[in-house]
Amino acid sequence: MTAGLQIENISVIFRVRRRHAWPWRPPSLLCAVSNISVSLLEGETLGIVGESGSGKSTLAKAIVGIVRTSTGAIVWRGQNLSQMSAHERRASAKDVQMVFQDPLAALNPRMTIGDIIEEPLRTHCPRMKRNERQEHILEMLERVGLHASHINRYPHEFSGGQCQRAAIARALVLKPKLLICDEAVSALDVSVRAQIINLLTSLQRELGLSMIFIAHDLSVVQHVSDRIAVMYLGHLIEEGPSREVVQEPRHPYTQALIESIPSPDPSAGGPRRQKLLRGEIPSPLNPPSGCVFRTRCIIARQACAHEMPPMTPISDQRRVACPYSVEDAL
Amino acid sequence: MLLDVHNLKVWFKTGDGQVNAVNGLSFSLDAHETLAIVGESGSGKSQTAFAILGLLARNGYASGSVRFKGKEILNRPAGELNRVRARQLAMVFQDPMTSLNPYMRIADQMTEVLQYHQSMSRQDALSESLRMLDAVQIPDAVSRINNYPHQFSGGMRQRVMIAMALLCRPEILIADEPTTALDMTVQRQILDLLASLRDEFGMAVILITHDMGIVAEFCESTLVMYGGRMMEAGGTETLFKSPLHPYTSGLLSAILSLDACHQDLPTIGGEPPLMTELPLGCPFHDRCDSVQSICRTTLPKMESIERRRYACHRPLAQPRNPP
Amino acid sequence: MFKGANLFLRSEKFLTFVSIPNRSLWRNARDRFFQNSAATGGLVALFLVVLFALFGPHIAAWNHEDIDWNLLGNVREQGAPSWQNGHYFGVDELGRDLFARTAQGTRISLMVGIVGAFIAVVVGTFYGACAGYVGGRVDGLMMRLVDILMSIPYMFVLILLLVMFGRSMLVLFIGIGLISWLDISRIARGQTLSIKKKEFVEAAAAMGVKPIIIILRHIFPNLMGVVIVYATLLVPSMIIYESFISFLGLGVQEPATSWGVLINDGASQMSYGTLWQLLFPLFFFVVTIFSFVFIGDGLRDALDPKDR
Numbered sequence A: 001m002t003a004g005l006q007i008e009n010i011s012v013i014f015r016v017r018r019r020h021a022w023p024w025r026p027p028s029l030l031c032a033v034s035n036i037s038v039s040l041l042e043g044e045t046l047g048i049v050g051e052s053g054s055g056k057s058t059l060a061k062a063i064v065g066i067v068r069t070s071t072g073a074i075v076w077r078g079q080n081l082s083q084m085s086a087h088e089r090r091a092s093a094k095d096v097q098m099v100f101q102d103p104l105a106a107l108n109p110r111m112t113i114g115d116i117i118e119e120p121l122r123t124h125c126p127r128m129k130r131n132e133r134q135e136h137i138l139e140m141l142e143r144v145g146l147h148a149s150h151i152n153r154y155p156h157e158f159s160g161g162q163c164q165r166a167a168i169a170r171a172l173v174l175k176p177k178l179l180i181c182d183e184a185v186s187a188l189d190v191s192v193r194a195q196i197i198n199l200l201t202s203l204q205r206e207l208g209l210s211m212i213f214i215a216h217d218l219s220v221v222q223h224v225s226d227r228i229a230v231m232y233l234g235h236l237i238e239e240g241p242s243r244e245v246v247q248e249p250r251h252p253y254t255q256a257l258i259e260s261i262p263s264p265d266p267s268a269g270g271p272r273r274q275k276l277l278r279g280e281i282p283s284p285l286n287p288p289s290g291c292v293f294r295t296r297c298i299i300a301r302q303a304c305a306h307e308m309p310p311m312t313p314i315s316d317q318r319r320v321a322c323p324y325s326v327e328d329a330l
Numbered sequence B: 001m002l003l004d005v006h007n008l009k010v011w012f013k014t015g016d017g018q019v020n021a022v023n024g025l026s027f028s029l030d031a032h033e034t035l036a037i038v039g040e041s042g043s044g045k046s047q048t049a050f051a052i053l054g055l056l057a058r059n060g061y062a063s064g065s066v067r068f069k070g071k072e073i074l075n076r077p078a079g080e081l082n083r084v085r086a087r088q089l090a091m092v093f094q095d096p097m098t099s100l101n102p103y104m105r106i107a108d109q110m111t112e113v114l115q116y117h118q119s120m121s122r123q124d125a126l127s128e129s130l131r132m133l134d135a136v137q138i139p140d141a142v143s144r145i146n147n148y149p150h151q152f153s154g155g156m157r158q159r160v161m162i163a164m165a166l167l168c169r170p171e172i173l174i175a176d177e178p179t180t181a182l183d184m185t186v187q188r189q190i191l192d193l194l195a196s197l198r199d200e201f202g203m204a205v206i207l208i209t210h211d212m213g214i215v216a217e218f219c220e221s222t223l224v225m226y227g228g229r230m231m232e233a234g235g236t237e238t239l240f241k242s243p244l245h246p247y248t249s250g251l252l253s254a255i256l257s258l259d260a261c262h263q264d265l266p267t268i269g270g271e272p273p274l275m276t277e278l279p280l281g282c283p284f285h286d287r288c289d290s291v292q293s294i295c296r297t298t299l300p301k302m303e304s305i306e307r308r309r310y311a312c313h314r315p316l317a318q319p320r321n322p323p
Numbered sequence C: 001m002f003k004g005a006n007l008f009l010r011s012e013k014f015l016t017f018v019s020i021p022n023r024s025l026w027r028n029a030r031d032r033f034f035q036n037s038a039a040t041g042g043l044v045a046l047f048l049v050v051l052f053a054l055f056g057p058h059i060a061a062w063n064h065e066d067i068d069w070n071l072l073g074n075v076r077e078q079g080a081p082s083w084q085n086g087h088y089f090g091v092d093e094l095g096r097d098l099f100a101r102t103a104q105g106t107r108i109s110l111m112v113g114i115v116g117a118f119i120a121v122v123v124g125t126f127y128g129a130c131a132g133y134v135g136g137r138v139d140g141l142m143m144r145l146v147d148i149l150m151s152i153p154y155m156f157v158l159i160l161l162l163v164m165f166g167r168s169m170l171v172l173f174i175g176i177g178l179i180s181w182l183d184i185s186r187i188a189r190g191q192t193l194s195i196k197k198k199e200f201v202e203a204a205a206a207m208g209v210k211p212i213i214i215i216l217r218h219i220f221p222n223l224m225g226v227v228i229v230y231a232t233l234l235v236p237s238m239i240i241y242e243s244f245i246s247f248l249g250l251g252v253q254e255p256a257t258s259w260g261v262l263i264n265d266g267a268s269q270m271s272y273g274t275l276w277q278l279l280f281p282l283f284f285f286v287v288t289i290f291s292f293v294f295i296g297d298g299l300r301d302a303l304d305p306k307d308r
Helices: A056-064 A086-092 A113-124 A130-143 A148-152 A160-172 A190-207 A218-224 A242-247 A252-259 B045-053 B078-087 B106-117 B122-135 B154-166 B184-201 B212-218 B236-241 B246-253 B293-297 C010-018 C025-035 C037-059 C072-078 C098-134 C136-151 C154-165 C169-196 C199-206 C211-247 C259-268 C276-303
Strands: A003-016 A028-041 A045-049 A071-076 A096-099 A178-182 A210-215 A227-232 A235-241 B003-014 B017-029 B034-038 B060-068 B089-092 B172-176 B204-209 B221-226 B229-235 B303-305 B308-310
Touching: A003 A056, A003 A210, A028 A056, A028 A071, A028 A210, A028 A235, A045 A056, A045 A218, A056 A096, A056 A178, A056 A210, A056 C199, A096 A160, A096 C199, A113 A130, A113 A148, A113 A160, A130 A148, A130 A160, A160 A190, A178 A190, A190 A210, A190 A218, A190 B246, A210 A218, A218 A227, A218 A242, A227 A242, A227 A252, A235 A242, A235 A252, A252 B184, B003 B045, B017 B045, B017 B060, B017 B229, B034 B045, B034 B212, B045 B060, B045 B089, B045 B172, B045 B204, B078 B089, B078 B106, B089 B154, B106 B122, B106 B154, B122 B154, B154 B184, B172 B184, B184 B204, B184 B212, B204 B212, B212 B236, B221 B236, B221 B246, B229 B236, B229 B246, C025 C037, C025 C276, C037 C098, C037 C276, C098 C136, C098 C169, C098 C211, C098 C259, C098 C276, C136 C169, C154 C169, C154 C211, C169 C211, C199 C211, C211 C259, C211 C276, C259 C276
Parallel strands: A045 A210, A045 A227, A096 A178, A178 A210, B034 B204, B034 B221, B089 B172, B172 B204
Antiparallel strands: A003 A028, A003 A071, A227 A235, B003 B017, B003 B060, B221 B229, B229 B308, B303 B308
16 A cells, blocks of 8 residues: 555644734744644545644644645645645645534535535536536435435535535545545434444445544544544644554553543443543643643653653554653553 | 423424424432433433423423422423522533623622522622532632633533532532533543532432433433433433343444444434424334334333333333342 | 435436425525515515606606696695696696606615615625635735725715716716725625634635635625625615705706605795695605615514524
């Protein structure tokens, strides 16, 4: 397999103007994504986990080009996306598509489902005939489990799950190579969530898609992903094959994430496990010095305040940004 | 018995006809009990809570009976309800931002409740509010109490909401999807908090959720709703071990665990029914795997064995008494 | 399961399914609008006024320019409304037929109102949507320009324009058009800022849709609800501007007329007891303004997004 997408040292920095500040005061800088490198093989699924405010959505938006990167390169099949002109960038959007979190908000309320799915075709294949486009739309509707009769309906007439199916149809109608799902199942009911996850994984297999699957729920991410990357406050802190990351997490934050998944077994009450996380994620406008996680880490020590530990390989495929281990420290 | 709901019906009159949100729901809640009401969106679980508290929208109507300590509180005049709502029943909503006034400091919003309902002095109310903020583990409560709601993060805002709900020391706390809008790690913190507060204040808690996953650790008994009806109810442990209703078992299998990997998830196919046009017979029949012809025509009766109740023509297991 | 449930399809079957009624947001809004009796009444009244403007001059027995010499000397005694001599609304102080003049004035006033509001809506919405969507420095510059234009006392400028370039309909339209779009551009910009953050706009951008297309296809239709409401409320204010200008004697030129001119003339003759000269134009003026306000109110309720 070849590397499809390579993200090299990208950072996204927003200039934030404080309210009521004088206009000549320089805006403060918000580093939403700092220096992240990660790569994705063709046909592979990369899961990105993190709390809200961890910069995972910003990373996704940087890849599809809605958000400008400040440094670094996004290389897609040998082409550097971050150096393209706006025009070339739009043309490359044919290959990289995105599904958003809130299914109803992601569909224009004034357009029918048919128009919504047709839009990518109108944008990228302007010469395609009307009935040809119609055929593509019907095929996509069928693929995502919607009814042909839905083509003339409006988004507000559908449930959340059906809207998300329509959004997936829109993302896949151009037969992209890379699909980015940003919290695509987080807003859905549990029973519908399973349907959408199954739909996404089966479509991925059929179409040979590469996928980046972003969620705050590790149990969802590990289910669909081959590899998992964990983000915290704009930094990548652990990366590796999903089974290994879930079974032997190395970073204290990853361990805390796994611990926070509620146990589905009521009889497993017993003694409560060690609490691995305290407090809340700090504001990205004012991140802690040194390791970004140290303010909530139970094994934080003096040295952590000086420098953010770099991502260090610990095995063939795994990297982690913490030199200590929780087991040793406790 | 603290709360007794009998044959509760809730319906809305809309331009598109009558929407039946709850169709004859009965359950009871003992003091200190923790009950989970589980169902998908549109199953009527939130409207049940609103009906109990008398907070239905203007086009909403309720019938049946809701007794709090033996006293009927359904469809009572607002003045009478306000007293019950403030002192004995409190509610926490999914989105704290919509139920906090964005233009008022937390301190003012909290003391207002106490000054009005308990006729406390401003000073007493303030110290009581601080004690509650401490109880919900808001760090540095003394300075945070003068903040506005938008200055809190989602998790902290939910803590503030819980603190406000606890101000009058209610006997029942109804939490409507309190963690759905929050991150996993924060969800965990809030659930732990609710559990410890329940023991500390000796409340009964009704937790409304769509996620069976968070029910197991937190609630003693569970009630599963679908299409405005109860499908199954019972002790959480027995219900999780041997679900009787296919819908319950479907919800249970939709919980993701960290072990199962890369296979198709078991799902409940289809979509929840529209409440304007509920199907004849069992509301679940067109999504049920073990559907029979009787399910399409006849509404299953509520069977009950010991503490378990279920409404299904063809339960998955032979119902047994819990050991 | 959805698996085998809908594996049929293709065009011929598809046609049978299209007939399922689908309700767009516009359609829902229309239903709600017609449930509002004040708004429906306003619409009917406005329709009648428009009919009057369109066909009034053809029904009239007299031309709006011609003077009825028989009545010229004693308008007060014989000029009152009457079926016999064909002056249904009576005559004005020069003996011209008031029915024909009112119909003609209605035409001009409605035209000023509607054209003015139309220019305002098109220019203002586009300007505001562009400023809001592009954002940043461009937005700042564009909106400061609006601020500057707004700070000019436009009535004064309008009067200057009319004095300098002569009194003509064209100058009046240009003058009103120049200032009327400012408010709407601010409203459109504000709405665009909130629509821009919606995921469907981001989705379109991620899909590679050009910014101008995003504005036209995604922002515009979602702005329309607010803009239409504002436009219906703008029409009466345009009519009032024009009436005020005409009242000052700077508006349309004789023998053409408008509501403002007619009301001015009627008011000046009031003391002679020829009240009909004031009341007929005033009636149409008031009915139209009220109709637009009721329609605007009804539209706002019908399009209210909270009700969706």
